Amino acid sequence: MSSQDLLKSASTLASYNVLLQVMFRVLTFLLNAFTLRFVSKELIGVVNVRLTLLYSTLVFLSREAFRRACLSGGPGGKHNWRQLVNLLWMTLPLGFFWGVLLACVWLWLLEVPDPQAVPFYGPAVVLFALAGVQELLAEPLWVLAQAHMFLRLKVVAESLALLAKCGVTVVLVVWARQWGLYIFAAAHLLYTGVLVLCYVGYFLHFLPSEEAIKSHFPLRSVRDLIPHRAHGEPLLDWTVARLTWSFFKQSFLKQILTEGERYVMTFLNVLSFGDQGVYDIVNNLGSMVARFVFLPIEESFYVFFAKVLERGRHVKSQREEDVSVAAEVLECLLKLVLVLGLVIAVFGYAYSGLALDVYGGSMLSSGAGPSLLRCYSCYVLLLAVNGVTECFVFAAMSQEEVDKYNVVMLALSVSFLFLSYMLTWWAGGVGFILANCLNMALRILHSVLYIHRYFLSSRWAPLRGLQPSPLLCLALAVSAGVTVISERVFCCDGGWLLRLVHVGVGAVCLLFVLLALLLTESRLVVFVRTQLLPQYRKKHT
Structure with a gap:
């Protein structure tokens, strides 16, 4: 597959992932707004912070390194997929190990919530760990689907799973509120179960089909999905296995950086369960756009960069066409996420209070809620830039560079935990966001320096994408001033009419x-129109 074909596939995959994330976050957004009317903020805090952290830690440590390693490879690189499938099945025993270990920690080492306010904590811990292990059953199929650009499978599978989860949650919250944490544990088990069934059902149908034969799919039968040693071949691809181990060592550190504030809240008890619930709701609201757009772009274009560039090779020793496409895409992506991040930071500052008041009423709009969301709006800018720079860096690094970067991640992890603890005692929940901002700025600096060195001896300079036009900067600055004044004049105690005036401004x-933007960033507009907004009807008819 040529680099242009890979770009088209990655762009379409990013578009599908954006749609999926939009649906996922909108449904979660509405579900949280609904459950806030029926359950306590303490129960929301335990579910959305502590139990979700257990689940995310289990699946991340069990599969992230395998995903990154097995999806790596230059253009035209050939994998032995039987060996990779064998390697990917190792996520399951690894998941059992992490499930048992983390469940013991969550049950015996952490503070147990008041059973009157948060009933059935112990069984819920076990069920959330079981849900994580259950999801790992689909991991080899997920990697196969991503590597071969089965664009609609992920969307359909996660959509059906999410709809099932939301439906069960709504029914049980209304009719069986006394079940407490059992409600959310059962819904999560159903979510992962439907996800696994969708992937299994698809491949059971696809492998024997003529489509698989015509497309030269590397696996021929269902037996190829089961771990086994092919005649005359090693059991595993040891090159990929060693790369997996490098990423595995890094995954501990990345998980701490990704979920650092949840770990601090869970293990150091700096916030009550109720305050954790409010922080998590504000955090989810603030991260909606980041998860709608930035995360799908990062996931999809990591696959693109990993396939176009040959890992660890100097820029001059790679095909000029591939490097040119990669540099152009990286520049446009940097410009895109920078512009979106600046818009979110500018308008998020002036509309945080109104958004929280509409979403959750005075429980969220009073107190620290608006300050949390304003800070998070600025953090999204850093989050956006870091996502794109790191997705390129991790796709281009050699195994030795990945190992060296583990040391950097270790230093960042330690400093982040220390800053989170100190700043939270000083500024409450806002301290978490400030610590995240400082940590993210350091990660961006490291990635920018790597990209600069990578392209230094070439004619490409993709970091120009971090330089918005002067007219756009002026428009953003004027908008920031006008909307802040509008908030003070019209919002948010003067009734709905004045609020609508504020929205109109x-x-x-x-x-x-x-x-x-249209006048000064025409190249970016063309990139978005031709790559991130593909014509699905033309492509799939």
Whole structure:
């Protein structure tokens, strides 16, 4: 597959993932707004912080390194997929190990919530760990689907699983509220179960089909999905296995950086369960756009960069066409996420209070809620840039460079935990976001320096994507000032009419920013129109 074909596939995959994330976050957003009316914020805090952290830690440590290693490879690189499938099945025993270990920690080493306010904590811990292990049953199939660009499978599978989870949660919250944490544990088990069934059902149908034969799919039968040693071949691809081990050592550190504030809240008890619930709701609201757009782009274009570039090779020793496409895409992606991040930071500051008041009422809009969301709006800018820079760096690094970066990640992890603890005692929940901002800025600096060195001896300079046009900067600065004044004059105690005026002011300012963008960033507009908004009907008919 040529680099242009890979770009088209990665762009379409990113678009599908954006749609999936939009649906996922909108449904979760509405589900949280609904459950807030029926359950306590303490129960929300235990589910969304502690139990979700157990699940995410288990699956991340069990599969992230395998995903990154097995999806790596230059253009035209050939994998022995039987050996990779054997390697990927190792996620299951690894998941059992982490499930038992983490469940013991969650049950015996952490503070147990009040059973009157949060009933059935112990069984819920076991069920959430079981849900994580259950999801790992689909891991070899997930990697196969991603590597071969089965674009719609992930969307359909996760959509069905999410709809099942939301439906069960709504029914049980209304009709069986006394079940407490059993409600959310049962819904999560159903989610992972439907996910596994969708992937298994798809491949059981696909492998014997003529489509698999015509597309030269590397696996021929269901037996190839089961771990076994082919005649005359090693059991595993040991090169990929060693790369997996390098990523595995790094995954501990990345998980701490990704979920650091949850670990601090869970293990150091710096916030009550109720305050954790409020922080998590605000955090989810603030991260919606990041998960809608930035995370799908990062996941999809990591696959693109990993396939176009040959890992660890100097830029001049690679095909010029591949490097040119990669540099151009990286520049456009940096410009895209920078512009989106600046827009979110500018308008998020002036509309945080209104958003929280509409979403959760005075419980969220009073107190520290608006300050949390304002800080998070600025953090999203750093999150956006870091996602793109790191997805390129991790795709281009050699195994030795990955191992060296583990030392950097270790230093960042230690400093982040220390900053989180100190800043939280000083500024409450805002301290978590400030610590995240400082940590993310350091990660961006490391990635930018790597990209600069990578392209230094070439004619490409993709870091120019981090330089917005002067007219766009002016439009954003004017919009920031106007919307802040509008918030103080019209929002949020003067009734709905004045709130609508405040929204109208923001809409006019946003149009002003978009006009400046269209006038000065035509190359970015073309990239978004041709790559991130593909014509699905033409492509799949």
